[in-house]
Amino acid sequence: MARSLFFMASLLLFVVSMSSITATRAQLDLVGGYKPIKDIADPYIQSIGEFAVNEHNKQAKTELKFQKVISGKFQIVAGTNYHLRLTALEGTVSRTYGTLVFTDLKKENHLILFYGITN
Incomplete structure (x- = not known):
């Protein structure tokens, strides 16, 4: 159960990170x-x-x-x-x-x- 919760939390964090990376892609192109x-x-x-x-x-x-x-x-x-x-x-x-x-x-x-x- 603990592993399952850890996996779900990790997956959620990954999805949130990817969406913020996509949102800042235009900014990253300038750096x-x-x-x-x-x-x-x-x-x-x-x-x-x-x-x-x-x-x-x-x-x-x-x-x-x-x-x-x-x-x-x-x-x-x-x-x-x-x-x-x-x-x-x-x-x-x-x-x-x-x-x-x-x-x-x-x-x-x-x-x-x-x-x-x-x-």
């Missing part, structure tokens, strides 16, 4: 590799690009002026990595830059990498 950002004009994505330029200016003591994010991809980890390509003014010249920004689980941004790209 790991980089995926393209579909709406690059999204104000949130643009704000991450602006953060990158501002943070780079503080660290490198430069005066770049953010223009816009032109492409990017993201990766979900324990937070989100955003690998963006953006344009910024250096004086009166528009230049292209690459950046990697990590947004942690508290939604705080951290500049990981900022580099120039030759046009």
Whole structure:
């Protein structure tokens, strides 16, 4: 009788686990590799690009002026990595830059990498 109850409880737990796995399958597909950002004009994505330029200016003591994010991809980890390509003014010249920004689980941004790209 005890084995039968154990078996039934185990089977019930398995069925519940499988249904929750199915429900989160779409979320699991996002974890790991980089995926393209579909709406690059999204104000949130643009704000991450602006953060990158501002943070780079503080660290490198430069005066770049953010223009816009032109492409990017993201990766979900324990937070989100955003690998963006953006344009910024250096004086009166528009230049292209690459950046990697990590947004942690508290939604705080951290500049990981900022580099120039030759046009």
